[in-house]
Amino acid sequence: MATPNPEFYKEIAENGGAGVTMCFQCGTCTAGCPSSKETAYKTRKAMRMAQLGLKDELLNSDDIWQCTTCYTCEERCPRGVPIVDTVVAIRNIAVKNGKMYDAHKKTATNLVKYGHTVAINDDVKAQRAKLGLPEVPPTLLADDAALADFKKIISKVGFDKLVE
Amino acid sequence: MAKYAFFLGCIAPLRYPGIEKSTRVVAEALGLELVDLEGAGCCPAPGVIRSFDRTTWIASAARNLALAEKQGLDIVTICNGCYGSLFDAAHELHEDPELLKSVNEILAEVGLEYKGTTKVRHFAEVLYNEVGIENIKAKITKPLEYQVAAFYGCHFLKPSKIKEIDDPENPHILDDLIEATGAKSMPRQKKTLCCGSGGGVKAGFPNVAKAFTKTNLENIQASGAQYIIDVCPFCHLQFDTAQADLGFSIPVLHLSQLYGIAMGMDAAELGLSAHKVPVTL
Ligand code: SF4
Ligand code: SF4
Numbered sequence: 383m384a385t386p387n388p389e390f391y392k393e394i395a396e397n398g399g400a401g402v403t404m405c406f407q408c409g410t411c412t413a414g415c416p417s418s419k420e421t422a423y424k425t426r427k428a429m430r431m432a433q434l435g436l437k438d439e440l441l442n443s444d445d446i447w448q449c450t451t452c453y454t455c456e457e458r459c460p461r462g463v464p465i466v467d468t469v470v471a472i473r474n475i476a477v478k479n480g481k482m483y484d485a486h487k488k489t490a491t492n493l494v495k496y497g498h499t500v501a502i503n504d505d506v507k508a509q510r511a512k513l514g515l516p517e518v519p520p521t522l523l524a525d526d527a528a529l530a531d532f533k534k535i536i537s538k539v540g541f542d543k544l545v546e
Numbered sequence: 547m548a549k550y551a552f553f554l555g556c557i558a559p560l561r562y563p564g565i566e567k568s569t570r571v572v573a574e575a576l577g578l579e580l581v582d583l584e585g586a587g588c589c590p591a592p593g594v595i596r597s598f599d600r601t602t603w604i605a606s607a608a609r610n611l612a613l614a615e616k617q618g619l620d621i622v623t624i625c626n627g628c629y630g631s632l633f634d635a636a637h638e639l640h641e642d643p644e645l646l647k648s649v650n651e652i653l654a655e656v657g658l659e660y661k662g663t664t665k666v667r668h669f670a671e672v673l674y675n676e677v678g679i680e681n682i683k684a685k686i687t688k689p690l691e692y693q694v695a696a697f698y699g700c701h702f703l704k705p706s707k708i709k710e711i712d713d714p715e716n717p718h719i720l721d722d723l724i725e726a727t728g729a730k731s732m733p734r735q736k737k738t739l740c741c742g743s744g745g746g747v748k749a750g751f752p753n754v755a756k757a758f759t760k761t762n763l764e765n766i767q768a769s770g771a772q773y774i775i776d777v778c779p780f781c782h783l784q785f786d787t788a789q790a791d792l793g794f795s796i797p798v799l800h801l802s803q804l805y806g807i808a809m810g811m812d813a814a815e816l817g818l819s820a821h822k823v824p825v826t827l
Contacts (some may be wrong), residue, residue, distance in 0.1 A: 398600060416740055417747075420757045448754055450747045451593050452740035453704035457714050466705075469745075473597040482598065485749040489594050497587035498556040499594070506560055506820075513567040513817055519559035520582040528585030531656035535609060538655045541602040 390435030399471035401464040405429040411455035411465060423448040425455050425465060432468050441476050447483070477544065490545040497522040497532045548676055550622035550667065551614040552580035553632065556588050557779035558624055558800075564817015565779055568806035569624050569669060575685055575809050576677050581619060586610045589623075589631035592701065593745035596631070604645070605652045607635035612653060612660040620665040622672055624802060626778035627744070630701030633666040637708050668702055670777045670801055671711050674719050682726045687810040689728030694804075695771035695796075696720040696731045697762070697785070699778045700740050714738065723801060724775055727808035734769035736761065743784035756788050763794045773825075774798045786822045797825040 394402065411425035412418045418425055423445040431440050440446055446469055455465045476482075482490070489499050496502070498521070507517040522528040536542050552573075558565040573580045588595070589607060596603040610632060614621045623629045639646045640662050650659050673682065703714040712719045715738065721731040742748065742758025763785075766774060774796055776782045785798045799807075803816050807827060818825045 416758050420754055447750055450740050450744040452700040456705055470597055474600055477598045483750045486746055489749055490598055493588055499588050499591050500556050500560050502560055509820055510563045513563055515563055519554055520584050521554055522585050522587045525585045532587050534655050535605050538652050539602045539605050541599055
């Protein structure tokens, strides 16, 4: 049987999910959640698990990663529970515990390398030129000093290590 | 002339440059000056990067906010994801002096400081609230007779308690913006349902994302709409790339592209060759 773990709840709270204590389990969130309709993830249940600090159940399942952060639940929650922040808190802890899907790692690696979540390529350069736009957009892609600054921030917060 | 720092993000400039181009042309026609936010990076993506590490997310967002602050300009974005990230990050930083202080310690590494003065705006909301429907109508040179689906996406209006743009359950602002061109926004079921791609779901669980998209496409098809009009390159990407697999073929246009058409832009300037679902005008 699952064992409540107040220490894990505390960790969720420290990562931005403190408000989950407000949840009184009405289920309004699950009822309107498009992900709860399509997957095994159930918003109300996840909020209860967060309150109880059910660490293994939350971290060893795909469920918490099925939320699209659409905020439908939060708009309707009668208790003002910060549901998305709670989901994000649990995900942050999962990542700190070494859990990151390969597809997500790819996006994160792009960010570390390019300062953007997708890479530029020759095809898009040609399309841009045809439209009369600069081949490389005027972001940090066109500014080495800005990209270097961005990378300094990334290594200061340790995101490069987290993604490795 | 109202002036904004133009925040490009990732998907528009790097996958659908026609959205960027149309925005530039349309803004100029409507008297909005867009100044490139040079050196900006990813917003960074709220669903993925914020899910991985909040500190990385807010520090990178704060860098973008600080770059705009240095120019003395508010930010305008053409993407719900960028809007979600930058607006939410600004909100947190403006409300929480301790957080602002700790983020500034990170920014100090690159000689930046964010004082907390940048406002973040969505292009669609600027069109509605600053330009106004009547002024937009006056600039329409080629009134449209399309029947279309208004696709709001999620982070344009939500969380509504901080964004306060429109009723997230029964919104009208995008419908009004669309109808200013003469096009008709068709009523449909589940109009505010998520496209499915947010929160890292598109990358991590593409079939789950597609299930959301399919429900949307069925409702859009049933409404009689000929085009999907979005205000987000990420919703745009999802609708444009998922349809072939799902057996649909409804062309997808960003609001800026729709406005470009209605303001007489040449089809070649709209960047439609980047679209997977062929667009015939
Ligand atoms: S709607 Fe709010 S109070 Fe009700 S179960 Fe969901 S999170 Fe808890
Ligand atoms: S934000 Fe997540 S939990 Fe809430 S309704 Fe949307 S998908 Fe469901």
